[in-house]
Amino acid sequence: MFHWLEKNPFFFSVGVFVVIAFAGLIEILPNFAEASRPVVGLKPYTVLELAGKNIYMKDQCIACHSQLIRPFKSETDRYGQVSLSGEYAYDRPFLWGSKRTGPDLHRVGNYRTTDWHENHMWDPKSVVPQSIMPAYKHMFTNIADIETAYAEAVTVKNVFNTPYGDEFVGTRAAWDAYRPKVIEEAKAIAADMKNKDVKDAVARGEIPEIVALIAYLNRLK
Amino acid sequence: MQSNAALEYDYSVAKLFTYTAILFGFLGMLIGTLIASQLAFPELNYLLGEYGTFSRLRPVHTTVVIYGFTLSGVWATFYYLGQRVLKVSMAESKFLMFIGKLHFWLYFVGALLATISLLMGITQAKEYAQYEWPIDILIVIIWVLWGVSIFGLVGIRREKSLYISMWYYIACFLGVAMLYLFNNMSVPTYFVTEGLGNIMHSVSMYSGTNDALVQWWWGHNAVAFVFTVPIVGMIYYFLPKESGQAIYSYKLSLLSFWGLMFVYLWAGSHHLLYSTVPDWMQTMGSIFSVVLILPSWGSAINMLLTMKGEWNQLTENPLIKFMVLASTFYMLSTLEGPIQAIKSVNAIAHFTDWIPGHVHDGVLGWVAFMIMSGLFHMAPRMFKREIYSKKLVETQFWLQTTAVVLYFTSMWIAGITQGMMWRAVDEYGNLMYSFIDTVAVLHPYYAIRALSGVLYLTGFLIFAYNMIKTMSSSKELTEEPQFRSPMA
Numbered sequence: 001m002f003h004w005l006e007k008n009p010f011f012f013s014v015g016v017f018v019v020i021a022f023a024g025l026i027e028i029l030p031n032f033a034e035a036s037r038p039v040v041g042l043k044p045y046t047v048l049e050l051a052g053k054n055i056y057m058k059d060q061c062i063a064c065h066s067q068l069i070r071p072f073k074s075e076t077d078r079y080g081q082v083s084l085s086g087e088y089a090y091d092r093p094f095l096w097g098s099k100r101t102g103p104d105l106h107r108v109g110n111y112r113t114t115d116w117h118e119n120h121m122w123d124p125k126s127v128v129p130q131s132i133m134p135a136y137k138h139m140f141t142n143i144a145d146i147e148t149a150y151a152e153a154v155t156v157k158n159v160f161n162t163p164y165g166d167e168f169v170g171t172r173a174a175w176d177a178y179r180p181k182v183i184e185e186a187k188a189i190a191a192d193m194k195n196k197d198v199k200d201a202v203a204r205g206e207i208p209e210i211v212a213l214i215a216y217l218n219r220l221k
Numbered sequence: 222m223q224s225n226a227a228l229e230y231d232y233s234v235a236k237l238f239t240y241t242a243i244l245f246g247f248l249g250m251l252i253g254t255l256i257a258s259q260l261a262f263p264e265l266n267y268l269l270g271e272y273g274t275f276s277r278l279r280p281v282h283t284t285v286v287i288y289g290f291t292l293s294g295v296w297a298t299f300y301y302l303g304q305r306v307l308k309v310s311m312a313e314s315k316f317l318m319f320i321g322k323l324h325f326w327l328y329f330v331g332a333l334l335a336t337i338s339l340l341m342g343i344t345q346a347k348e349y350a351q352y353e354w355p356i357d358i359l360i361v362i363i364w365v366l367w368g369v370s371i372f373g374l375v376g377i378r379r380e381k382s383l384y385i386s387m388w389y390y391i392a393c394f395l396g397v398a399m400l401y402l403f404n405n406m407s408v409p410t411y412f413v414t415e416g417l418g419n420i421m422h423s424v425s426m427y428s429g430t431n432d433a434l435v436q437w438w439w440g441h442n443a444v445a446f447v448f449t450v451p452i453v454g455m456i457y458y459f460l461p462k463e464s465g466q467a468i469y470s471y472k473l474s475l476l477s478f479w480g481l482m483f484v485y486l487w488a489g490s491h492h493l494l495y496s497t498v499p500d501w502m503q504t505m506g507s508i509f510s511v512v513l514i515l516p517s518w519g520s521a522i523n524m525l526l527t528m529k530g531e532w533n534q535l536t537e538n539p540l541i542k543f544m545v546l547a548s549t550f551y552m553l554s555t556l557e558g559p560i561q562a563i564k565s566v567n568a569i570a571h572f573t574d575w576i577p578g579h580v581h582d583g584v585l586g587w588v589a590f591m592i593m594s595g596l597f598h599m600a601p602r603m604f605k606r607e608i609y610s611k612k613l614v615e616t617q618f619w620l621q622t623t624a625v626v627l628y629f630t631s632m633w634i635a636g637i638t639q640g641m642m643w644r645a646v647d648e649y650g651n652l653m654y655s656f657i658d659t660v661a662v663l664h665p666y667y668a669i670r671a672l673s674g675v676l677y678l679t680g681f682l683i684f685a686y687n688m689i690k691t692m693s694s695s696k697e698l699t700e701e702p703q704f705r706s707p708m709a
Contacts, residue, residue, distance in 0.1 A: 017395050020396050072644065074646065098572070148417070152424055
C-alpha cells in the first residue's frame with residue numbers, strides 16, 4: 001500500500017491530510033458545540049477597557065504576563081480564585097500567555113490601584129526596586145485608539161451576539177454620539193492620576209494609552 | 222525510457238532563498254540575543270524608544286527566526302532537492318520557474334511588511350500567529366504558490382516514486398495550510414462598521430477557552446510542521462548525500478513518518494494543562510506527547526544508524542558532525558518535551574524558563590544545525606565552488622555547540638528554580654517568596670543565556686562569512702562533487 005501511495009502523489013496527499021486532520025476532528029471541534037458561556041454577571045468590556053486590551057496586545061504584555069490562575073494552592077494564595085472558563089467568554093483573543101517573567105494578571109484589579117499602575121508603568125523600579133520590567137513612558141503620550149475599540153464592540157455585538165446595548169451601531173453618527181461616554185469613563189480614571197499631561201489630555205478629550213490600559217487592568221478581577 | 226544524459230538542475234530560486242536564510246537568520250538571532258540580554262540587563266530596553274522593549278521585540282524575534290530564517294531554509298532546500306529527487310529541472314518549465322520566483326519575491330516583501338507591522342504593534346497577539354488579517358491573506362497566497370511549485374514539479378517528474386524528503390515537504394505544506402487557516406479566522410472590524418477605526422484591526426472568531434484550544438492546536442503544530450517535519454525531510458536527503466551511505470531502514474522511515482503525522486496533532490493541548498480546557502483533552506495531550514517519542518526517535522535513530530560503520534566520517538567531515546549532533550539534539554528535545562507534558566512535571570515547568578530552554582535546544586541544536594549544514598552541502602553544487610574554509614566550519618561548530626549547551630543548562634536551572642520557588646511554603650503553609658524574589662534569583666542564568674546568544678550569533682556570522690566567501694571567491698570546481706562536500 002505504501003509503495004503505491006508513494007507513486008500516487010494525489011492519494012498520498014489525501015492520506016496525509018486525513019491522518020493529520022483526524023485529531024482536530026476528535027479533539028478540537030467538540031468543544032465548539034458548547035460555545036464558551038459567560039459566568040453569571042459577566043459584563044462585556046467597555047469601549048475604554050477594549051481600547052486598553054488592544055494596548056495590552058499592541059505592547060505585547062502577554063510576552064511576560066499570564067492571565068490564568070491554575071488550580072494549585074500556591075497560585076490561589078498568590079493571585080486569588082482559580083480561573084474559570086466562563087470568565088473568558090468575551091475575550092477575543094484569549095490572553096492567557098505562556099510565560100511568567102512577571103506575575104499573573106488575571107485578578108490584578110483586586111489588589112492594585114490606578115495610582116500604583118501609574119507609578120509602575122512610568123518607572124517600575126520606583127515601586128518594585130528589583131524589577132526587570134521596562135518603563136512604558138510612551139503610553140503617557142501616545143493617544144489610545146478608542147474609535148477602533150468602539151468598532152470592535154459593534155463587531156462582536158453584530159457577529160457574535162455579545163450583549164452590548166442598542167446604542168452600539170456601526171455608523172459614524174452613532175460613534176460621535178457615544179464618544180462622550182468614553183471620555184467620561186476616562187475622566188474617572190484620570191481623576192485618580194497625578195501626571196499633569198495625562199490629565200490635560202483627557203480634559204481636552206484625548207485619551208492617552210495609559211488611561212485605557214489602567215481601565216483594562218482595573219477590570220481584571 | 223529515461224535519458225542517460227545528466228540533468229542540468231536550475232538553482233536560481235534555491236539561491237535566492239539561501240540569501241534570505243542568511244539575512245533573516247542573522248537578524249532573528251541578533252534580536253534574540255538583544256532580548257535575552259534585556260532580561261539580564263534591563264537598561265537595554267531603551268535603545269530604540271517604544272520599539273525596543275522586550276515585549277515589542279519578542280514576537281519580532283520569534284517570527285523572524287521561524288518565518289524568516291527557518292522557512293527560507295525550508296524553501297532553499299526544497300527548490301534544491303525537490304528537483305533532484307524528482308529528477309526534473311526547474312528550467313524545463315517556464316511556468317514553474319515564474320511561480321518559484323514569484324513565490325520568493327512575494328515572500329520577501331511579505332516578510333518585510335510583516336516585521337514592520339509587528340514593530341508598529343499591529344498584532345492579534347496570538348503566539349506565532351501574530352500577523353493581522355491583510356498579512357495573513359498575503360501569507361496564504363505565498364503558501365499556495367509554494368503548493369503550486371510542489372505539485373507542479375511532482376506533476377512533471379521523471380522519478381515516479383516520491384522520495385522520503387518529499388513526503389515531509391508535502392506534509393509541511395498541508396499541515397500548515399490547514400492549521401493556519403483555522404487559527405487565523407477573524408473578523409475585520411472596519412468592514413462590519415461603516416469604516417470606523419483602524420482598517421488593520423480584527424477580532425478572533427473564537428473566544429476564551431475555544432480560542433486557546435485552536436491557538437495551541439496551531440501553536441504546537443507550527444512547531445511540528447515548520448520545525449520538525451521539513452527538517453526531518455532535509456536530513457533524510459542531506460545525510461545520505463553527504464556521507465554516501467544509504468538510509469538504514471525504509472520500514473523505520475515509514476513508521477516514523479505516518480506515526481508522526483497521526484500523533485503530533487493530538488499533543489497541542491499539552492500547552493493548556495491545568496487550564497480551563499476540558500480535562501479529557503488535557504489528558505489526551507499528555508498521553509500523545511509521550512507516544513510522540515516513538516516516531517521522533519524513529520527518525521533520529523534511523524539517521525544515526527545510517528552512519529553505521531562510517532563513524533570515522535564524524536572526525537573528518539564537519540558537516541557530518543553538524544548533522545549527527547542535530548539528530549542527537551532532536552532526540553534530546555523530543556524526550557524533554559514529553560517529560561514536560563506529564564501533568565505533574567508541567568505543574569512546575571509551565572510558565573517558567575524551562576520552556577524556552579526546551580524550545581531552544583530544538584531550534585538551535587536541531588533546526589538551525591540542519592539548515593546550516595544543508596546550505597553548506599548545497600553551496601558547492603549551486604555555486605560550483607568549494608566551501609571556503611573547513612577551519613571556519615569547525616570553529617563555528619564548536620562555538621555554537623557550546624552556546625546550545627549553555628542555553629539549555631542555564632534555562633533548565635532557571636526554570637526549575639523558579640517553578641519550585643513559586644510553590645514553596647514555610648512551616649505554617651504560607652508562601653515563602655514574593656514574586657520579585659523569584660525574578661531576582663534568575664539574574665545569573667539570564668546572563669549566561671545572553672552569553673550563549675552572543676556565542677551562537679558569532680557562530681552564525683562565521684557561517685555567513687564562510688558562505689559569502691564560498692559564493693564569491695573560493696576555488697572553482699570543474700565537476701559536481703559526488704558525496705562529501707569539498708572544502709579548503
